Amino acid sequence: MTDYREYLDFLYTALAPLNKKAIELSEDTALVADIGLSSLEVMEFIEKIEDHFDITIPLNILPDVNTVGELASKIQELNP
Amino acid sequence: MLFDKFRDMADFQAELAARDIAPFGAVTEELLSATEGIVDGRRVILAGTNNYLGLSWDPRCIEAAREAAQRWGTGTTGSRLANGSFAGHQALEREIAQFYGVDHAIVFTTGYAATSGMVSTLAGPGDAILLDADSHASIYAGVNLSGADIIRFKHNNPEDLARRLRRLGDRASQALIIAEGIYSMYGDIAPLQEIAAVKREYGGYLFLDEAHSMGTLGATGRGAAQAAGVEDDIDFFAGTFSKSLGAIGGFCVSRHPEMEAIRYCIRPYIFTASSSPSIIASTREALRIVAAEPQLREKLWDNARRLHQGLGDLGLPVSPAPGPVVAVELEDRSATIDCWKALMEAGIYVNLVVPPASPSTNYLLRNSVSAAHSSEQIDAIINAYASLVERGLAAAAA
Numbered sequence: 001m002t003d004y005r006e007y008l009d010f011l012y013t014a015l016a017p018l019n020k021k022a023i024e025l026s027e028d029t030a031l032v033a034d035i036g037l038s039s040l041e042v043m044e045f046i047e048k049i050e051d052h053f054d055i056t057i058p059l060n061i062l063p064d065v066n067t068v069g070e071l072a073s074k075i076q077e078l079n080p
Numbered sequence: 081m082l083f084d085k086f087r088d089m090a091d092f093q094a095e096l097a098a099r100d101i102a103p104f105g106a107v108t109e110e111l112l113s114a115t116e117g118i119v120d121g122r123r124v125i126l127a128g129t130n131n132y133l134g135l136s137w138d139p140r141c142i143e144a145a146r147e148a149a150q151r152w153g154t155g156t157t158g159s160r161l162a163n164g165s166f167a168g169h170q171a172l173e174r175e176i177a178q179f180y181g182v183d184h185a186i187v188f189t190t191g192y193a194a195t196s197g198m199v200s201t202l203a204g205p206g207d208a209i210l211l212d213a214d215s216h217a218s219i220y221a222g223v224n225l226s227g228a229d230i231i232r233f234k235h236n237n238p239e240d241l242a243r244r245l246r247r248l249g250d251r252a253s254q255a256l257i258i259a260e261g262i263y264s265m266y267g268d269i270a271p272l273q274e275i276a277a278v279k280r281e282y283g284g285y286l287f288l289d290e291a292h293s294m295g296t297l298g299a300t301g302r303g304a305a306q307a308a309g310v311e312d313d314i315d316f317f318a319g320t321f322s323k324s325l326g327a328i329g330g331f332c333v334s335r336h337p338e339m340e341a342i343r344y345c346i347r348p349y350i351f352t353a354s355s356s357p358s359i360i361a362s363t364r365e366a367l368r369i370v371a372a373e374p375q376l377r378e379k380l381w382d383n384a385r386r387l388h389q390g391l392g393d394l395g396l397p398v399s400p401a402p403g404p405v406v407a408v409e410l411e412d413r414s415a416t417i418d419c420w421k422a423l424m425e426a427g428i429y430v431n432l433v434v435p436p437a438s439p440s441t442n443y444l445l446r447n448s449v450s451a452a453h454s455s456e457q458i459d460a461i462i463n464a465y466a467s468l469v470e471r472g473l474a475a476a477a478a
Contacts, residue, residue, distance in 0.1 A: 039436060043213070043232060056247045058208075058229035 002053060002079070007072040014048055015068070027069030055079045101421050103432040113137060114452035119429050125457050127447045128431035132296050132404045133376045134452025135369060136326030141362040145327075148361030156354045161344070164354030172364050176331050179367060180302055180317055184339035186332050187360075189352045191320030194330025195289055196222035197348035198318055202287070203228035203256045208248055210241060211258040214265070214439040216289065219258055228256070235263075235439065238274035245282040253283030261293030261304030265439055265446060267405025269293070272305055276313035285315040294370075295324025296380060296404045301370040325366040327359045380404060380451040383458050387449055390462035394469050407433075408445040408465070410474070416443035419473050426464040 012025050019025065019035055031037050037045065046057050057075060065071045096102060102120065110118040114137035115126050135141055148168065158164035169187055177185035188194040199222035203209045207228040211219060214235040223230050231248075234240040245252040257279060259270045272288070279286050290303035294317075298306030303319070305311045315336060321329035332339075343349065355363075369376070381402070388402035399407045410416045413434065420432040423445070433444035447461065468474040 038441075040441070047213075047232060047234070050244075050247075054247065056229075056231060056244070058231055060230055 002076070004072055004076050007049075007053075007075050008068065010049070010052060011068050011072055014045065014052070018045065025068060027067060027072070029068045030066050031068065031071065033066070049075065053079070096417070099417065099421065101417070101424070103417070103420050106424075106429065111137070115450055115454075115457055117429075120424070122424060122427065124424065124427050124429040125453075125460055126429050127449070127453075127461050128429050129450065130292070130323040130404075130448050131326060131450050131452070132292075132324045132380055132448065133326070133366075133370065134450045135324065135366045137452065138326065138366070138369065140369065141326060141365045144365040145358035145362040149356075149358040152357035154358070155356045158353055159350060160354045161350050166354070166357055166360070168357055168360040168364065169354055172360050172367075173331075175364060175367055177333050179300075179371060180333045181311075182317075182333050182335045184334050184337065186339065186343050186346070186349065187355070188330040188332070188349060189355050190328060191291055191318075191322055191330035192218040192221075193348035193352060194320065194332055195219050195291075195318050196225070197346040198316060198332045198342075199223055199256065199258060199287060200225040201342060201346045202226075202285070202316070208251050208255040209258065210244055210255055210284075212236065212260065212263075212270070214263050215258060215260065216264060216291070217437075219260075219289065223258070236268060236271055238271055238278050241275060242278045242282065245278065245284065255282075255284040256287055257284045258287045258289070261288060261290040261297060262403060262405065263439075264292050264405065265433060265437070265444060266407050266409075267292070267399045267403040268401065269297070269304055269307075269403065272308040272310050276308075276310040279313055286313055287316040287318065288314045290317055290319040292323060292404060294319040296377060299374070301374070301377060321359070321363045321366075324370060325363050327363045327366065329355045329359060329363060376451045380449060383451065383453050383455070384449045386455065386458045387447060387461060390458070391447075391465055394462070394466055394474075396465060396469070396474055404449050406447045406449060408447070408474070409440075409442050410445070411442055413443055415473065416445065419445055419468050422468055422471070422473055423464050426467060428461050428464045 015025060018041055023034055050057050061074050065074055106119050108117050108119050114131055114134035117126055156164040173185040173187050195218040199219055203226045205227040209223050209228045210231050210233055212235055213232045231244050233244050259275055262269050288305055293303040295301045297304050305314045316332055316334045318332045321327045384402045384404055388406050391398045397409045423430055431446035433446050435441055438444050
């Protein structure tokens with residue numbers, strides 16, 4: 001079982017190569033508005049999380065997720 | 081602000097206008113044949129039309145359309161569920177079902193309506209959809225409307241599909257798996273034998289969009305599944321009339337008898353006026369020709385191999401294998417636009433593809449081949465690209 005903190009730590013690590021503006025990442029960092037991820041990068045990022053934790057994250061969650069923290073919460077909610 | 085989200089697109093259009101080109105709004109002012117026309121005031125070879133068999137210009141199809149317009153008028157002025165089911169629509173459904181050797185077919189007004197309408201209707205809340213990452217925009221639009229859980233698998237990667245099905249557990253046996261025969265941008269063919277094997281292992285329903293492969297692949301032109309010998313594993317075949325069949329419209333065929341109930345649940349089918357009788361008539365004639373004249377496919381593939389070889393010999397980064405679509409993939413946006421403009425000036429019209437229409441962050445010069453191209457026209461296309469390479473345009477971009 002993976003907890004919120006573990007998901008969050010992985011998100012920070014996996015976002016590092018995508019963080020081209022080198023902004024400081026926090027739970028409140030917005031994936032698109034702050035980091036500037038494209039829709040393609042977001043979908044590929046979701047696949048990476050799925051493969052790392054061997055879980056399913058339907059793309060339907062995306063409209064409800066803006067920040068890194070919200071993504072970690074959503075993943076935990078889907079995979080308690 | 082309501083309009084803020086359009087600013088990037090407006091800026092891009094302004095950039096293109098400053099370069100005095102309109103790659104996304106090029107106007108065909110006159111057609112001279114299936115493969116030549118006057119576009120934006122310039123006589124060009126058409127190498128970006130999807131008119132794979134040249135049937136939009138076939139005299140038999142044109143005559144069928146003319147006769148139908150005279151007999152039935154210019155439009156049906158209504159939905160298939162109201163006054164828009166003419167005898168021709170039903171006949172085309174019978175004929176396309178027969179063409180695929182199944183009992184059920186639904187004809188749609190566009191290909192976009194066929195794929196988006198089918199996938200948005202087939203799966204619903206609580207279901208799972210697994211779609212190839214490079215699926216067409218109409219499929220993405222449909223799955224987003226479905227309410228089902230949407231899961232992407234890596235493009236043309238059956239192992240990745242299997243991994244994602246495994247994670248679904250018991251739900252896998254009811255999942256809708258979506259793939260395409262030939263992918264529209266790079267022109268690559270799906271590994272259908274392997275995908276079908278995954279489906280046999282985990283269950284699920286396989287929906288195959290043969291938009292670019294119907295008419296171009298398979299012994300009788302049924303598409304990629306026929307070529308791979310896995311038609312029995314396909315639950316739903318979708319396709320379009322706007323490519324090999326030279327008209328406009330779409331279809332879905334299936335062996336499942338539930339299709340006759342599904343028909344009445346598809347909103348883009350219910351709430352769209354049906355195709356004009358002339359379109360239905362030319363499509364029926366084109367379908368007959370696809371089945372009866374395999375030499376068209378042979379000529380298409382001769383041309384595809386010639387173009388693919390020619391562009392590859394120039395050192396250009398082309399699609400991995402020859403096919404009806406031969407794409408040149410470049411990294412730099414500005415250089416790709418310069419190449420597109422230079423090709424137009426050399427008398428060659430191709431498609432310029434930019435993200436997100438391209439499946440990656442790269443840019444494409446997308447060439448589509450036709451059986452109606454002469455060998456000389458294919459060579460003229462290759463020569464135009466050779467000129468790009470000589471001038472350093474393509475090399476600078478690659």
